[in-house]
Amino acid sequence: MGKTSDFKDIKEKAIKSYESWRQSEPVRIIVGAGTCGRAAGADAVIEALKDELERRQIKAAVTRVGCIGLCYLEPLVDVVKQGKPRVCYGNVTPDKVSSIIDGYIVGDDPQSDMLLGSIGDEAIDGVPKLFDMPVLKPQVRIATRNCGFVDPEDINQYIARGGYTGLDKALKMTQEEVIEEVSKSGLRGRGGAGAPTGWKWNLCRQSSGDKKYIICNADEGDPGAFMDRSVLESDPHTVLEGMLIGAYAMGATDGYIYCRAEYPQAIKRLNQAMVQMEEYGLLGENILGSGLNFHLKIKEGAGAFVCGEETALMMSIEGNRGMPRPRPPFPAQSGLWGYPTNINNVETWANVSAIMEKGGQWYASYGTEKSKGTKTFALAGKVNCTGLIEVPMGISLHEIVYDIGGGIPDGKKFKAVQTGGPSGGFIPANLDHLTADYESLASAGSIMGSGAMVVMDEDTCAVDMARYFLTFTQSESCGKCVPCRVGTGEMLGILEKLCADESKPEDIDRLMQLCTTVSRGSLCALGGTAPNPVLTSLRYFKDEYDAHVNEHRCPSLMCKELISFYIDPAKCKACMICARNCPSEAIKGGKKLIHVIDQDKCIRCGVCLEKCPAKFSAVIKLSGDKMDVPDEPIPVGEA
Amino acid sequence: MEKIKVTIDGEVQEVEKGLSVLDIASQAGIEIPTLCHHPDLERYAACRVCLVEVKNARNPMPACVTQVMDGMAIETRTEEIDNIRRVVLELLLSEHYGDCVAPCKMACPAGIDIQGQIALIADGRYEESLIRIKESNPLPLVCGRVCPRFCEQKCRRNLLEGPVGINMLKRFVADYDMNSDGPYTPDLKPSTGKKVAVVGGGPAGLSAAYYLVQEGHQVDIYEAHPKLGGMLRYGIPEYRLPKATLDKEIEGITKLCGKIEINTRLGKDYTIDSLKKDGYDAVFVAIGAQSSQSMRVDGEDAPGVLSGIDFLRDVVIGNETGLGKKVAVVGGGNTAMDAARTALRMGAEKVIVAYRRSRAEMPANAEEVEQAEEEGVELAFLAAPAGIKVADGRVSGMECIKMELGEPDASGRRRPVPIKGSEYTMELDTIIAAIGQSVDNTSLPQDGAIELNRGYPVVDSETMLTSIEGVFSGGDCTTGPATAIEAIGAGKRAAAYIDMYLSGKPVIAIDKPYSCSKGELYEVRDSEFADVPTQARVDQETLAADIRKRDFAEIELGLTEEQALAETKRCLQCGCQDIYECKLREYATEYKVDDSRYGARQYLMPRVKDAQNFINRDYNKCITCGMCVRMCQEVRGVGAVSFINRGSATVVGTAFGATLEEAGCKFCAACVDACPTGALLDDKNRWRELPAHEVATICPYCGVGCQLILETKNNKIIRSVPDDNGPANLGQACVKGRFGLTFVNSDERLTTPLIKKNGKFAEATWDEALDLVAKKFAEYDGSQFVAISSAKATNEENYLMQKFARGVMGTNSVDHCARL
Structure with missing residues (x-):
């Protein structure tokens, strides 16, 4: 294909190509095959689908798309039949693909215990709409607008859905x-700090330099966070388009995507998209x-969390050990190799393309006074x-x-939610009226961060989570400054x-003092x-x-050194199940003899509690307390 | 340059724009600590001890990278800033595993620089070693013979084959000096016109006198006995400390003093008041604890019952002692051993030492006990006197009761408990009670003028000031009976505070510098000395028991030079060479850190094994400031070392643990000179010897012209370091300039010309040699002549050489080898 300077032509061509493909396929099967879908078994499902279709000589296109976010329902399989709305199935397994083929591809009945709903404006009688599900209804998809809907390896689909219009x-x-x-x-930075994007761009634009760089920070590293990966895998062009807009606005000629090497699929899709x-x-x-003019390179990071910090990230691109340097100078003044540089997170760039397509005003209609959008x-x-x-x-x-x-x-019971990953904090259940925006989360001592949100129930120990x-x-820690290198280790x-x-009781004071020094001094x-x-x-x-300190007790019954397991002699039926499963042979007992846990041998793994039949429920977990039980097994019924 | 106004610690300053807070603070004379800043390196901001408070800034700002701006207000010492600095230092010290000061020196009550003492002996510098000792202990002849050696108890070599023979080495140099033509005498400062009376001529008094006279004060000594020395003379037997030796040592001190008044007793012949009236500006009371304690048993007054110290004193003076033939000595300390062995030498046929606890609890030195047994002294353990039998007007026996050991008492030793009905009688004619001493409080005014506690003057434990202005007291008379070295330490310390008092300053305890320690012996990790080759401790020659017990001749004969030199090799050089330059120690002292506050997780680094002997790396002292890494990369462009690992486990090292040589190190030691702690050190030095002089010179090795500073002492080069002001090298040098100049100290250097005669080199005069060279040179002309000079010649010599070659010999074939 020759180069063209008119976007209208490109768009027409893309739509035409996409439409003609759509028309040519009577049945299209779309499988969510992001890393999450694949981890849940999407590859095997695709394999089974293809085999089954071939066996039955059914013409159907099987397409891999990214993720719409319903991880708990993966693998997801959508079926589109000519002239019908798209139907979505969840938790599909290879052995269940033929039932979908029988029911809705050969037959015409979408109903199935895997059916989640239909997608699109039109409806099918008796089929709920997918986006009416409680999990999806409150959601507004802007950065992820195309995720699960475009083939990430086909630029035409992106353009056909309005891509590059912005x-x-x-x-x-x-x-x-x-x-x-x-x-x-x-729009504010979605990487965590929340600096206003327009302001940051302006700083970089006003900086003078022979050359300017823009960088997409795709070094997503918070435990439990996978927003950036999902967007890059599902819709790489939205990020790339955002970067082009940024490059134009700031006058940058060169860009880097700093993506961790642990995201091979994202890197592959980015490379394909760039071609x-x-x-x-x-x-x-x-x-x-x-x-x-804009040239873009992908720099694969080696997996250091700290390289998500912008100055460390630039160090890493320059070929050095990723260690942050003091600011100022800010990257906008002196960044990569000393040139003015703008760094934005994946999600920020993804929003930019939508904002330019639909307007800033439109975007600002979502969100709160100070935290706009999604x-x-x-x-x-x-x-x-x-x-x-x-x-x-x-x-x-x-x-x-x-x-x-x-x-x-x-x-x-809901205990707390942890936002912002390791940099964030716990927000207790009684503050769940707080809203998810920069200011509100900060007021509770946490941060928005890049978007990891970990929910904890009553079995989660707050001390243990902090330890984790x-x-x-x-x-x-990069190991550079003392408070972080030594202080976090000491904490x-x-x-x-x-x-x-x-x-010891004074440990709490020492912990507090360390918190202050580490947070103020790093x-x-x-x-x-x-x-x-x-x-x-x-x-x-x-x-x-x-x-923990004063009563030697873990209220959540989680910290192993603070808990003990006992077998209630009144409930034990001497079935030997716990004893047989105990990995440390800590359970004494025998036929018609109640079981007794040898506390010295017990490794507090909880297997006995798990294995004791629910109808007996004889194993009891305690912390800070002891149960009065016989030292040696006695006959059942004598306790 | 544009000027701006900033406020620092409340003072408005007009400063140049573009400077950092650290720069302007130093211009204003305000010291902001920093552990990672170096003028030659990119600003780094990692150590966080330079944080300061900048008004309106959200967080504390690092002074090294924060540029001053017009109107900026900076506070360098707020409570928060001090807290952060202290916590940061405490965190660094929680990982810092090393001994700032060698444990031997820490243990010595007089604080002798033992590592230095040994290093100087190893170097053959015996006189300097003696001087180094005398800076802390004026009585090395005495201590070298009788010291209980707290130092050796703490010696890290105990973890191998036993402690270094520190005391034998001390005696070696002390004897060397005594037997030399001109024993060492310290220089005295010009007279201050102040007068000090030292009351008591024992080790405490003598030490105080020795250090006070050096400060230019006149010191008079008052002594109750006919001779000076106190317990050294009257309590320690001749066979351990010959009086002739003691006299020499005392004579070395008294010759520097003013009046020596003997046979004058405080409280009888004069009082503290009278001394003050006599014009003394300060008084040091060091009257010892020379009264013996009673056994508190009936019959103690009977003839034949002697006190240990009285007995020993009578022997020294030559008085009739009243000793019989069958002797029991009661007690388990050194005085008991001295009394028992002296009794043997005085003709006793049988001597039994009765001690109420067991051997393990004996306070006497194990060697003393061993030697006593060898000489035939019998030991009766768990035996306590219960009564004294008298017959014919003299002691005829001692009733004893057997004891058993109960629970430990306050001293940590197990308390002896009598066993009922176990009484028995020892038949004998003499009992010597050596169970303790106390102050003779008849000397001190009892009118409350000087505050006493159970007879002992009450003093400030550090400054030794009594309740009377200008009157200090120390030694046994304030602590109770202790050792000579403790009295010496007390005397030395008293001298420092008396000098402080005499110079009109308020007498306030001097802050002790922070000292990091690897801990007690049992706390030192097992692998610590795993790679140290073993070498047995030397034994000094000792008279055989059957010979020595016949008379009072000195038993221990000291080390030979060969033995001494061998023993120096056993010193592990525990004390850090960086002690005077270490920033971490300096700040830890200033911010009064508690190094035990943190350390929930311990990281110990393996010992580094490098084959080279230029740079010594000990990463257990590394604070990961990156100074070496950056110096090697940014300034030298070598990159031999780098950061390794992440997070709390981040350390500095070479790739894959290679040796420095393998890592491409050029041994310029820029890292050593930049390192703020003792993690990187010159490997050759055994201790950090402070130079007496620093001489700037140009490195002779090549034509670059690097300016070096030669640190010298006693006409020896201690080390050479690059001069920061050197126009050609700006504080840098190469391995030759940094490590290649101490060859001038070599014994193998030729200092007289040699001429080969009959195939052998023989010493010649300079005239002979020059005549020969001139004669031979004259046989050749320029085209036949090539001149090459050594890099070890000076630049001037090299210049002359080429001038001679070109001008006189007429050749341009001139070269110079720039090799190490």
């Missing part, structure tokens, strides 16, 4: 007008005849509907946990002592925010810390 518009505006439009949208862009004249010299969250932990969600800013945590997330599994997050930060050491029942935000899980857990769950 770029085309932008190129017809002045740089100032583009930045003005972005400013008008109220297609070049074919369409959307990358390289004189883009769309506008005079914009935000994606990776909802995980003890919640029924785990997955990737995109919601308007200002939605309450309660809505996220209960309406979208479907509440807590197994009827357990510190394990992460202390091993991901972890204290938390480990707390969880292992080796703490060089970059990694250290600056590392104490947040500790600070918020101390703020909202101080009683649990006190219980």
